Every structure is written in C-alpha cells, then in structure tokens.
Amino acid sequence: MQHGVQIGDVLPESRHKVTQDQIDRYAEASGDRNPLHIDPDFAKETMFGRTIAHGLLSLAFLSQAMTAWDWKGWAFGGGLDVAFLGPVYPGDEVVVRGKVTALEIGENGVIAVCEVACTVEDRTVIAGTARRRLETA
Amino acid sequence: MAAYTSFTELKVGQVFPDPAARFDVTEASVDAYLGATEDSAEIYRKKDGPRPAPPTLAAVYMLDALSHFRNPPGGIHTKQSFVFHQPAYVGDTLSTQARILETYVKKGRNYVVMEIVTHNQKKALVTTGVITRIWGKEA
Numbered sequence: 001m002q003h004g005v006q007i008g009d010v011l012p013e014s015r016h017k018v019t020q021d022q023i024d025r026y027a028e029a030s031g032d033r034n035p036l037h038i039d040p041d042f043a044k045e046t047m048f049g050r051t052i053a054h055g056l057l058s059l060a061f062l063s064q065a066m067t068a069w070d071w072k073g074w075a076f077g078g079g080l081d082v083a084f085l086g087p088v089y090p091g092d093e094v095v096v097r098g099k100v101t102a103l104e105i106g107e108n109g110v111i112a113v114c115e116v117a118c119t120v121e122d123r124t125v126i127a128g129t130a131r132r133r134l135e136t137a
Numbered sequence: 138m139a140a141y142t143s144f145t146e147l148k149v150g151q152v153f154p155d156p157a158a159r160f161d162v163t164e165a166s167v168d169a170y171l172g173a174t175e176d177s178a179e180i181y182r183k184k185d186g187p188r189p190a191p192p193t194l195a196a197v198y199m200l201d202a203l204s205h206f207r208n209p210p211g212g213i214h215t216k217q218s219f220v221f222h223q224p225a226y227v228g229d230t231l232s233t234q235a236r237i238l239e240t241y242v243k244k245g246r247n248y249v250v251m252e253i254v255t256h257n258q259k260k261a262l263v264t265t266g267v268i269t270r271i272w273g274k275e276a
Binding site: 016022025026028029030031032034035036042046054055056057059060061063064067068071074075076077078079080081082083084 | 166169170172173174175176178180189191192193196197200201204208210211212213214215216217218219220221222223224
C-alpha cells in the first residue's frame with residue numbers, strides 16, 4: 001500500500017464561522033442571488049424565518065478539507081455525493097469532519113471513500129461521501 | 138414571457154442551454170470565489186504555471202447553465218454530486234450543458250433532478266454532476 005491511506009483514517013477537522021457578510025459575498029461571487037440568502041424581508045416569510053447560507057458555500061468548506069488532505073487526488077478524479085439536510089444561518093459555525101470508510105479499485109486506480117459531514121452544534125447540515133483518488137504505483 | 142419558469146414547463150430529457158453556457162475562468166472570478174469562501178489554499182494562488190480553480194467553482198459555472206430556466210425565488214438545493222475529472226484553470230473557457238433527469242412531487246414540494254456536464258475549450262471533460270432542487274413556489 002503505497003498511498004498510506006487506511007480505512008478509519010480521519011480528516012483534520014475544520015471550522016468555519018458563517019456571517020451574513022460572507023453569504024452576501026458568496027452571492028456576488030457565485031451569481032446566486034436567491035433572496036432566501038440575501039433578503040431578510042423575503043426570508044422571514046419562508047419556513048426558515050430568516051436568511052440562510054447557500055448550501056454550496058458549506059460544500060466549499062468540505063472541498064477545502066479535501067484540498068488540504070490531497071489536492072491532486074481531489075481535483076483529478078475526486079468527487080462527492082451529498083444531501084443538504086438543514087439550514088446554516090448567519091452566525092452559525094460549520095464544522096467539517098470526514099473519515100475513510102472504504103478503499104475501492106476504480107478505472108483510474110484506488111479511490112478512498114470518505115463519509116463526510118458538516119454540522120452546526122448538534123445538527124447535521126450536510127452528509128454524504130467524498131472520494132479521493134489515491135496515487136498508485 | 139413569464140418572469141419565472143413554471144415547474145410544469147420542465148420536461149424530462151430537455152437539454153439546455155443550446156448552445157452550451159460559456160464561462161471564462163478569470164483571475165477575478167477565482168479570486169472572488171476564494172474570497173467569498175475564505176479559502177486560503179496556496180495551490181489556487183499559484184503564480185508559476187497554470188493556476189487551477191477550486192473544484193467547487195463548479196457551483197458557479199453550472200449556475201450559468203441552470204439559470205436558463207428561471208427558478209422562482211425561495212427554491213433550495215437538496216442534493217448534489219460532482220465528479221472532478223480535471224481542474225479548470227485560469228484562462229480556460231468552459232462550456233456547460235444540463236439535462237433534466239427527473240421531476241417529481243413529494244410532500245407538496247416540486248423537485249427537479251438535473252445532470253450537468255462541463256468541458257473545457259479542448260473538449261476535455263472537466264466536471265460532471267447531478268443536482269436536485271426544490272423548485273421555488275410560483276406566485
């Protein structure tokens with residue numbers, strides 16, 4: 001095993017405090033100006049009662065964790081499959097965690113499959129899997 | 138023309154937009170994304186040689202394709218998958234098309250499942266993905 005990754009390995013935990021200012025900046029950078037994210041008057045009439053962060057902003061935090069782990073294995077043949085399970089509100093701190101649960105042999109070599117989750121306090125807001133391609137001999 | 142696309146207008150198998158949405162990966166677009174996501178990774182600030190964009194910049198360039206249909210305000214993302222075949226680099230021009238895989242109603246909410254495919258200017262596959270959204274309430 002030359003890649004050095006084993007089932008049970010844990011990704012370094014990361015934490016991200018989300019603010020309305022950051023949500024606004026993400027809306028500008030992404031072009032996603034859904035008023036649910038940036039218009040408090042609109043958002044208070046929705047089931048959330050206030051603005052929420054873009055799910056894809058939290059997904060970017062997950063991508064940062066995978067980049068820190070191994071950029072090449074993430075950017076060349078990596079991937080993810082997640083569900084958005086709950087909202088992230090301005091002021092929340094998103095915690096990103098991951099753990100290797102399987103090593104699979106695919107077309108392009110060995111893939112490390114990680115169970116990943118983003119949580120806010122005791123709520124899971126994103127859950128699913130992320131895949132990193134491992135260097136092969 | 139209606140301001141927003143009605144859920145009933147979405148048809149399984151529809152491919153859009155045609156031609157594909159084009160997105161120029163620029164220093165500015167990558168810098169804005171890195172700034173908004175507070176991503177400090179050095180690899181995305183590379184000065185010597187091609188500068189890669191974060192893989193999840195896909196969330197930005199896929200939006201250009203998906204905005205072909207105007208989702209009423211308040212719609213939300215429920216699931217997302219991506220495969221990152223190779224990075225997009227500053228200077229690349231990406232082409233993205235989407236295809237509607239499924240539409241369904243669950244608990245009174247309208248769902249649409251779409252596949253997205255992005256190639257670079259060399260026709261090489263950059264990103265594929267599947268997105269599930271709740272369609273916003275139509276007024």
